[in-house]
Amino acid sequence: MENIYLDHAASTPIFPESLESMLPYxxxxxxxxxxxxxxxxxxxxxxxxxxxxxxxxxxxxPQQLLFTSGGTExxxxxxxxxxxxxxxxxxxxxSCKTEHKAVLETLQHLEDEGFSVTYLPVDHDGRISLExxxxxxTEDTFLITLMAGNNETGTLHxxxxxxxxxxxxGILFHIDAVQALGVIPFHLKSIPADLVSFSSHKINxxxxxxxxxxxxNSKLTPLLYGGxxxxxxxxGTENIPAIAxxxxxxxxxxxxxxxxxxxxxxxxxxxxEIFYQQCGENxxxxxxxxxFVLPHILNVSFLSCDTETLLxxxxxxxxxxxxxxxxxxxxxxxxxxxxxxxxxxxxxHSAVRFSFGYGLNIExxxxxxxxxxxxxxxxxx
Amino acid sequence: MYxxxxxxxxxxxxxxxxxxxxxxxxxxxxxxxxxxxGVESEKLLNKAREVTSxxxxxxTKEVVFTSGGTExxxxxxxGIAYEYQHRGKHLITTMIEHASVxxxxxxxESQGFEVTYLPVDERGLVSxxxxSEALRPDTILVSIMHVNNEMGSIQxxxxxxxxxxxxxxxxxxxxxxxxxxxxxxxLQKWQADAVSFSAHKFGxxxxxxxxxxxxNVQxxxxxxxxxxxxxxxxxxxxxxxxxxxxxxxxxxxxRQPNAYDHITKLRERLLQWLGPCADVMLNTHEQALLMAPxxxxxxxxxxxxxxxxxxxxxHHIYIxxxxxxxxxxxxxxxxxxxxxxxxxRARSALRVSLSDEHxxxxxxxLGQCIKETIIQFKTDLIRG
Numbered sequence: 001m002e003n004i005y006l007d008h009a010a011s012t013p014i015f016p017e018s019l020e021s022m023l024p025y026x027x028x029x030x031x032x033x034x035x036x037x038x039x040x041x042x043x044x045x046x047x048x049x050x051x052x053x054x055x056x057x058x059x060x061x062p063q064q065l066l067f068t069s070g071g072t073e074x075x076x077x078x079x080x081x082x083x084x085x086x087x088x089x090x091x092x093x094x095s096c097k098t099e100h101k102a103v104l105e106t107l108q109h110l111e112d113e114g115f116s117v118t119y120l121p122v123d124h125d126g127r128i129s130l131e132x133x134x135x136x137x138t139e140d141t142f143l144i145t146l147m148a149g150n151n152e153t154g155t156l157h158x159x160x161x162x163x164x165x166x167x168x169x170g171i172l173f174h175i176d177a178v179q180a181l182g183v184i185p186f187h188l189k190s191i192p193a194d195l196v197s198f199s200s201h202k203i204n205x206x207x208x209x210x211x212x213x214x215x216x217n218s219k220l221t222p223l224l225y226g227g228x229x230x231x232x233x234x235x236g237t238e239n240i241p242a243i244a245x246x247x248x249x250x251x252x253x254x255x256x257x258x259x260x261x262x263x264x265x266x267x268x269x270x271x272x273e274i275f276y277q278q279c280g281e282n283x284x285x286x287x288x289x290x291x292f293v294l295p296h297i298l299n300v301s302f303l304s305c306d307t308e309t310l311l312x313x314x315x316x317x318x319x320x321x322x323x324x325x326x327x328x329x330x331x332x333x334x335x336x337x338x339x340x341x342x343x344x345x346x347x348x349h350s351a352v353r354f355s356f357g358y359g360l361n362i363e364x365x366x367x368x369x370x371x372x373x374x375x376x377x378x379x380x381x
Numbered sequence: 382m383y384x385x386x387x388x389x390x391x392x393x394x395x396x397x398x399x400x401x402x403x404x405x406x407x408x409x410x411x412x413x414x415x416x417x418x419g420v421e422s423e424k425l426l427n428k429a430r431e432v433t434s435x436x437x438x439x440x441t442k443e444v445v446f447t448s449g450g451t452e453x454x455x456x457x458x459x460g461i462a463y464e465y466q467h468r469g470k471h472l473i474t475t476m477i478e479h480a481s482v483x484x485x486x487x488x489x490e491s492q493g494f495e496v497t498y499l500p501v502d503e504r505g506l507v508s509x510x511x512x513s514e515a516l517r518p519d520t521i522l523v524s525i526m527h528v529n530n531e532m533g534s535i536q537x538x539x540x541x542x543x544x545x546x547x548x549x550x551x552x553x554x555x556x557x558x559x560x561x562x563x564x565x566x567x568l569q570k571w572q573a574d575a576v577s578f579s580a581h582k583f584g585x586x587x588x589x590x591x592x593x594x595x596x597n598v599q600x601x602x603x604x605x606x607x608x609x610x611x612x613x614x615x616x617x618x619x620x621x622x623x624x625x626x627x628x629x630x631x632x633x634x635x636r637q638p639n640a641y642d643h644i645t646k647l648r649e650r651l652l653q654w655l656g657p658c659a660d661v662m663l664n665t666h667e668q669a670l671l672m673a674p675x676x677x678x679x680x681x682x683x684x685x686x687x688x689x690x691x692x693x694x695x696h697h698i699y700i701x702x703x704x705x706x707x708x709x710x711x712x713x714x715x716x717x718x719x720x721x722x723x724x725x726r727a728r729s730a731l732r733v734s735l736s737d738e739h740x741x742x743x744x745x746x747l748g749q750c751i752k753e754t755i756i757q758f759k760t761d762l763i764r765g
Contacts, residue, residue, distance in 0.1 A: 005418060011411035011617065019405055026398035026586070032389035036690050037699040039384060069448035069588065072616035076604045102606030102615065109605055201617060206405060208448065208588050208619030223603050225488050226451040226481030227704070235481060236451030237390060237581060239588030242622075311415060320416035 003318040004368045008202075008357030009151055009179060009297055010322055015204045015358070018248040022206065025241035033238045034227060043240050050240075050247040057247075057254045058198075059189040060213055066230050067243050070210040071178040071199030073223070075102040077212055077234070078174045078195040081220030082143055083110050088219070090142035096120045096128050096157070097340035098150055103176055104336075107145070116140075125289035126155035126341050133162060143172045148180035152324045152337040152353055153288030154297030156184070163192030172218055178202055178210075182253035183261060183296050194218045200242070204358055205249035209242035260358070264295035267356045271298055271369040278373035283380075285347050287338060296357060301343075301350040302376045310352055313375045319368050322353045383698040383743055387582075388530055388559060388676055388734035393625070394584040394632050401586055401625035412618050413609070422620050429620075429627040433591065436630055437568055442596055445610045446623050449590040450558040450579030451481040452603070456592055456614065457554045457575040458485040460600030461522050462494060468550055469519025475499045475507050476719040479530050479704060482556055483715075486524075499525075504666040505534030505720050509544060522552050528560035531703050531716040531732055532665045533676030535564060542572035552598060558582055558590075562633030563675050564641065574598045580622070585629030589622035640737035645674040647735050647744050654748025655679055660755050664717055664730055675736070680717070680729040681751075683758045689731060692757070696750040701732045 005013070025046070031039025033047050048062070055062040068074045082088065095107055097119045107117045118136040120128045128146070144166050149156045159175055166173040174195035180186055182203040188196065196213040200206055214220055214233075226235030253260065275284045279302060287299040302310065307323045314321050324335040338348045356365070384392075393401070404425065410418030412426045427441075434441045447453045462472060474486050476498045486496045497515045499507045507525065516523075523545060525536050538555050545553050552574040560566055562583040568576055576593040580586055592613075594600060600613050607615035633640075648669070655661045655677075664678040681689055686702040693700060703714040713727035721727070733747065 003418075007411070007414055007416065007418070010414045010419070011409055013409040014405055016406070019402060022405075023398070023402065026393050026401070027395075030390055030392040031699075032386070035386055035389045035699070035701055036687060037386065037701065038694055039382070039386070039699050040389070069452070069619075070616045072604050072606050073448070075606065100606065101608075102604075105605040105607075105615070199617075201409075201411075206619075206621070207617055208622050224451055224455045224481075225484035226454070226479070235484070236449045237579075237587055239448070239586075241586065242588050315416045320410070320414070320418050322414060322416070 001318045003320070004360070004364050005320045006354040006356065006368060007320045007322050009353065009355035011201050011207070012204045012357050013359055014206055014245065015249050015252055017252065018205055018245040021248040022241040022245040025244060033240060034229060046240055046244060047238050050243045054211065054247050054250055057250050058213065059187040063231070064213055064215060066212040066214060066234050067238065068210045068212055068234055069208055071197055071202070072102040074197035074199070074210045074212040075100070075176055076106050077220060077223050078197055079103065079106045079143070079145055080110070080223060082172055082174070082195065082218065083115060085219045085221040088142055090140045091115050092118070092138050092140040092142065094118045094120065094133060094136055094141060094144045096122060096146055098122055098126055098337040099145070099147055100151055100176060100178070103145055103147070122340050124341055124343065126150055126153045126337065127289055127292065128157055130158060130161055130165070134165065137169060137171070141171055143174060145174040145176070147176040148186070149184070149294035150288070150337060151179045151297070152335055153299045154294035155288040156292040156294065160191060167192045179294055179297070182257065183264060183294050185257060188213055200246035200249065203249050203253045205246040206242045209239055209246045261295055264356045266362060267360065267365045268295050268298045270362060270365050271354060272300070274366060274369035275300060275373060278370065279376055287341070287343065287347070287351055296355050298354045299351055301347040302352070303346055303350055305350045305376050305379050307350055307352060309379055310350070310376065313379065314372060317371050317375060319371060322355070323351065324353060383746060385698065385700045385733045385735065385747060387736045388732065389701055390581050390587070391584050391736060393586055394629055396632065397585055397625045397629045400628050401621050404621040404624050408620060412620060413607070425624055426618055426620055429624045432627050433630060436634055437593060439568055439593055440596055442611065443593055445592040445594050445613045446618060447590045447592055447614055448588055450577055450582070453577035453579065453590045453592040454479070454481040454556055455485055456600060456603050457577055457594070458482060458522065458524055459489065460602065460613070461552050461554065461575065461598070462489050463601035464599045465521045465552065469521045470494045471497070471517050471520045472522045472524070473497045473499065473512065473515050473520060474524045475501060475526070477501050477505060477529055477716040478524070478526055479556060479558065482524055482526065501534070501719055503720055504668070504671050505529055505532055506671065507536060509537065509540055512541065513544060516548055516551065520548070520551050522554060524554040524556070526556040527566070528557070528564060528673040528676070529716060530559045531676070531714060531730070532678035532720070533673040534666065535560070535671060535673055538571045538573070542570070546572060559676070560673060561630070562637050562640070564673050565637070568593055580626035580629055583629055583633040585626040586622050589619055589626045591626070636737060641674060643737050644735050645669055647739055647741065648674045648677055650741055650744045651677055651733065651748060654744070654751065658752065658755065660759070662726060664720065664726070675734055677733045677735070678717070679731055680726045681731060681755060682725050682729045683755060683762065684729070686729050686731055689754065692754045693750060698747055698750055703730060703732065
């Protein structure tokens with residue numbers, strides 16, 4: 001049986017080139033980048049090169065990039081670091097109900113500490129409205145944190161307008177771009193954001209490494225204390241092999257962005273088309289915005305087909321899909337994202353996320369779509 | 382190349398690099414995903430947790446995988462301080478801790494906690510007497526490292542753990558980053574509540590560490606969102622790194638008894654080179670039982686420590702000044718200063734850290750080159 005992996009929003013296979021680029025740092029160049037001697041300097045050079053390369057690819061300067069242990073840490077540092085910085089006297093943050101847990105739980109933690117948070121509602125497509133955002137701003141607002149594209153539905157927020165507006169009002173803007181990176185154009189020079197989180201394993205890089213972009217005006221108090229690494233903002237011996245692998249994946253992804261965008265768009269359209277044809281348009285509901293969407297994510301509900309039953313059957317048929325975010329999919333609760341979109345109960349209970357990426361071809365997508373449709377019809381009987 | 386900086390970072394074992402590569406290439410599922418690829422990753426993760434807990438003689442629920450030693454120390458110290466601050470705000474540590482412990486306490490001081498920094502004697506040891514005098518009704522945490530990363534002194538953590546049994550309101554954290562695989566580690570005997578480890582110090586990959594956290598101890602997490610690692614450490618698990626670390630842990634614990642004997646001999650041999658040298662002041666105590674054998678620290682006041690390190694590089698010999706994490710600071714070593722209160726000595730301190738893969742020949746080469754380099758500097762001095 002052929003296995004078809006359609007859960008690229010949860011994690012992605014590493015590029016062989018990226019894995020290859022990590023190996024020298026295991027076998028020969030194992031020096032600690034903080035050491036004074038040659039082995040240390042060699043590691044430091046590798047780190048500096050990686051940072052410069054990442055900065056060039058993302059459109060910022062190297063000293064604006066902080067390597068972290070992943071997307072969760074990046075989100076935590078961006079939000080907690082800004083909120084808890086000694087210079088910050090304000091107490092109000094604006095976010096959205098459909099953020100990733102790494103953001104939502106961090107905000108809840110801040111609420112316990114006396115901060116107040118406005119969680120913007122979304123429409124049925126999962127988008128916030130600029131008007132409600134503008135209306136929720138108070139004198140006390142210091143931060144807006146919003147994901148670029150949603151990890152469950154792919155819906156894109158109008159993050160450029162939000163950023164522009166935040167800039168005019170002198171409010172810091174954090175974007176969780178973990179899902180958007182490498183799928184849509186995301187050049188920091190043209191995006192009005194002060195803080196942006198990225199994760200390596202979502203773009204075919206190794207797990208355990210991420211990036212935080214922090215513009216020069218953003219003041220962060222670190223979460224970790226210790227040595228002098230990452231300008232003291234993120235101490236700990238630098239994970240050079242993973243950083244090298246991440247930047248290799250970043251380069252391959254950014255340089256072939258158009259190709260990936262088109263490939264994912266084709267896959268998404270193909271799959272949806274087959275679902276409509278074989279299951280009937282009335283039985284398939286597309287969740288998320290029809291056009292403002294990350295092309296690698298397709299969230300659909302097969303009415304009267306329970307999510308878990310379907311996922312289990314798909315898995316048996318070799319198709320790996322997901323019910324929502326991997327970070328919450330272990331639990332049986334209904335996705336907070338779909339809930340915030342105010343979808344009918346039967347839609348929420350039958351939602352499945354398919355997500356695309358490298359290593360897949362369009363034939364596999366049609367095959368998976370047809371198999372899925374067959375399974376859906378079998379379950380419905 | 383003669384690499385004598387194993388306390389800064391160790392090369393991963395070949396088997397470890399192989400495992401890392403294999404898992405990274407084959408098992409990319411997110412362990413939180415419910416499909417078979419996720420389940421496969423989760424199985425690997427569970428297996429690693431099981432093996433780790435067996436190797437350390439602890440419970441699987443007591444293992445928290447982190448991104449490294451710095452995170453483990455931050456999570457243990459701040460996690461305990463924030464979680465238990467309602468009981469009191471007094472903390473105790475030592476003057477010779479690693480930066481990732483020391484700076485946490487500095488941060489906590491700025492947040493209204495009170496910290497006692499215990500001094501050490503010329504052997505680099507804290508006194509049990511002073512510790513028990515420092516304990517107060519509002520003390521909530523004692524954090525003491527096992528093996529010091531700059532000069533190798535071994536604290537009496539077992540005796541400290543025993544002493545703290547009479548103070549049930551005090552939690553005990555041990556930074557064991559430098560000791561695991563080098564000296565005997567017995568978490569049950571230490572009676573510690575939290576112990577930090579870092580993979581790349583024992584032949585594992587960088588970017589992974591672990592924190593032992595006694596099952597009844599609560600921690601306020603540093604990162605939230607996702608609830609991985611029993612909620613104490615959110616974020617997609619670095620499966621390849623974790624499995625590779627587990628492999629390294631197994632190998633280094635298997636090798637530990639023989640490594641200890643071999644490295645002890647190497648240390649004695651190095652001390653024979655350094656001892657008779659009038660220009661060398663040994664900072665590491667000669668008594669082997671008080672010291673981890675893999676770290677030898679000495680001062681050569683004929684020049685600045687950095688200059689000496691670079692001079693040895695000409696012979697392809699790599700040693701270090703102090704902790705790598707603070708090596709770019711021009712300040713004298715805080716550890717050596719705490720031991721001897723001598724700035725010259727602390728400014729010229731050098732650290733050699735050994736592995737069981739070194740040979741007697743390597744040590745002779747090191748000893749010879751140190752001697753020659755000293756002579757070179759002295760000749761230059763005389764010539765002006």
